[in-house]
Amino acid sequence: MFSPEVTSMIIQGIGETLYMTLASAFLGYVFGLPMGILLTISDKDGLKPNPVLYKLLDVIANIVRSIPFLILLILVIPLSRLIVGKGYGPNAAIVSLTLAAVPFIARMVESSLKEVDTGVIEAARSMGAGTFTIVWKVLLVEARTSLIVNATIALGTILGYTAMAGALGAGGLGDIAVRYGYHRRVESIMIVTVVLLIVLFQIIQTVGMALANRLDKRKS
Amino acid sequence: MSEIIVENLSKTFLAKDGSVEALKNVNLTIGSGDIYGIIGMSGAGKSTLVRCMNFLEAPSQGRVLIDGKSLGDYTEKELRKQRQDIGMIFQHFNLLMQKSVLENVCFPLYIQGKKKAEAHERARELLEIVGLSDKQQAYPAQLSGGQKQRVAIARALASDPKILLCDEATSALDPQTTASILDLLKDINQRFSITIVIITHQMSVVRKICSHVALLKDGQVVEQGLVEQIFTHPKSAVAKELILKDSGSDAKTGAPRSKIKSGEKIRIVFSENSAFEPVIANLVLTFREPVNILKADTKNVGGVAKGEMILEFIKDSANVEAMKQYLADRGLAIGEVTEDV
Ligand SMILES: Nc1ncnc2c1ncn2[C@@H]1O[C@H](COP(=O)(O)OP(=O)(O)O)[C@@H](O)[C@H]1O
Ligand SMILES: [Mg+2]
Numbered sequence: 001m002f003s004p005e006v007t008s009m010i011i012q013g014i015g016e017t018l019y020m021t022l023a024s025a026f027l028g029y030v031f032g033l034p035m036g037i038l039l040t041i042s043d044k045d046g047l048k049p050n051p052v053l054y055k056l057l058d059v060i061a062n063i064v065r066s067i068p069f070l071i072l073l074i075l076v077i078p079l080s081r082l083i084v085g086k087g088y089g090p091n092a093a094i095v096s097l098t099l100a101a102v103p104f105i106a107r108m109v110e111s112s113l114k115e116v117d118t119g120v121i122e123a124a125r126s127m128g129a130g131t132f133t134i135v136w137k138v139l140l141v142e143a144r145t146s147l148i149v150n151a152t153i154a155l156g157t158i159l160g161y162t163a164m165a166g167a168l169g170a171g172g173l174g175d176i177a178v179r180y181g182y183h184r185r186v187e188s189i190m191i192v193t194v195v196l197l198i199v200l201f202q203i204i205q206t207v208g209m210a211l212a213n214r215l216d217k218r219k220s
Numbered sequence: 221m222s223e224i225i226v227e228n229l230s231k232t233f234l235a236k237d238g239s240v241e242a243l244k245n246v247n248l249t250i251g252s253g254d255i256y257g258i259i260g261m262s263g264a265g266k267s268t269l270v271r272c273m274n275f276l277e278a279p280s281q282g283r284v285l286i287d288g289k290s291l292g293d294y295t296e297k298e299l300r301k302q303r304q305d306i307g308m309i310f311q312h313f314n315l316l317m318q319k320s321v322l323e324n325v326c327f328p329l330y331i332q333g334k335k336k337a338e339a340h341e342r343a344r345e346l347l348e349i350v351g352l353s354d355k356q357q358a359y360p361a362q363l364s365g366g367q368k369q370r371v372a373i374a375r376a377l378a379s380d381p382k383i384l385l386c387d388e389a390t391s392a393l394d395p396q397t398t399a400s401i402l403d404l405l406k407d408i409n410q411r412f413s414i415t416i417v418i419i420t421h422q423m424s425v426v427r428k429i430c431s432h433v434a435l436l437k438d439g440q441v442v443e444q445g446l447v448e449q450i451f452t453h454p455k456s457a458v459a460k461e462l463i464l465k466d467s468g469s470d471a472k473t474g475a476p477r478s479k480i481k482s483g484e485k486i487r488i489v490f491s492e493n494s495a496f497e498p499v500i501a502n503l504v505l506t507f508r509e510p511v512n513i514l515k516a517d518t519k520n521v522g523g524v525a526k527g528e529m530i531l532e533f534i535k536d537s538a539n540v541e542a543m544k545q546y547l548a549d550r551g552l553a554i555g556e557v558t559e560d561v
Contacts (some may be wrong), residue, residue, distance in 0.1 A: 119312050122276060123308070124327070126276060126303060127327065128304040128332075137330070141318050144318055145318075215318075218317045218359075
């Protein structure tokens, strides 16, 4: 159907998209998970209430989340240059994708952890568990299903954002779709990339949900 | 075994819409090895009181002493260590739903820094004690309420506590399961000499296993002492109400609700020192006047059988006082009944 060049470009596009999505999600969790945990425990009903810390994280999360991603992409270009040496390409996109993902992930982690039954936390405290043990062995364990479901949502969202980053020359399937579909009007290539994005999204959803279900022990 | 002393304890919660005085100047002494009941209606402050006993809740005023040492003097770290000596179980069991039964019981052992193999061995012993050896690999969602509470008990015992606090531990269970959990607690009290504090709103629970009881109302202790004494001679209105509501009778020969125009009702309790004569029959013969038996129960109060009866005299009877005296002379405890039976 396509020339070998186009085919290899699409394959490379898939690789870049997956790379950007997974790397940003990974980095997003490296920073977002601790931030979500801190939001949970420093809140007023948390394990270690700390209004100053909570407010600080809360404000940071809200500011970053209120900036439209397209604007964030542009704002972050100097930062990307500083960190990865370039203002464009997949690695540069990872910087902005991560920055957008961190507060989003932190909020989802916060909501997952806050769902954990306060009775179980109380029981752990009555056994002499400290804050670290409760976070590590109670909150993260009991919220596992919800955390995985949310990670699936985060991956899907980041996948969508990579396409947007593609419009600014990040590479990946989004980049191809914009270049061929918008600038050159080669619709067949655009449709293929869109279908591939949909397939990737479905795979992430299906695997994530199956994993969440598989690991949930609450069903009898 | 450990002794718990609660001294002038008060707890005020500050809420947006004013403050709630959950406990007001509570004083209690819970002897080493006792099974001590704390009973009261919902909202009386029972949970708050028991949570002060391991400082999950810090009191606003007053002290809690465990074996003479005030919990308020401990640092956060020392307090966590102390809590390992105080097991706790709850109405809704509060198990880790994502962990197996065995891992739930291991949890407090891991907190103490025990290695996996050692923890598993100890957990298996404990599951044996509570009769759940065959459920080690099950998850809490696969267990019945009674089984979940047994897991919670095994977990609470894992750190060899000297005290076990039970907050409404049987309130979510049916009567049969309640009875078996109470038997287990009694057995644990005797076998391991653990002081047990039982929070409940059911007199039947207190009656079945407690040696002592404190009655809580609106954050205050209104009555406290031996269960037998309070059951036979309740002084406060709350005590009388709770005893009357006590539906967990062991044997019931209850008469249906009286349709007769009602006269004065009394509650009488037979104890082992009551006369052996057929009291009611003789009463009727003596006064030549019928009495209506509204309810008759035999209850097991701390291992001693007690007979309890609610009698109703005929309306406007002139003999009421004399009849009461007659019963009292024969060693029966008499109480008023103001509520509907
Ligand atoms: N954390 C809290 N904040 C505010 N009020 C509370 C809190 N915990 C308990 N209370 C109030 O204290 C009173 C006693 O509650 P509790 O000890 O739970 O009673 P019980 O266990 O006897 O039902 C109630 O009025 C309750 O609303
Ligand atoms: Mg309560």
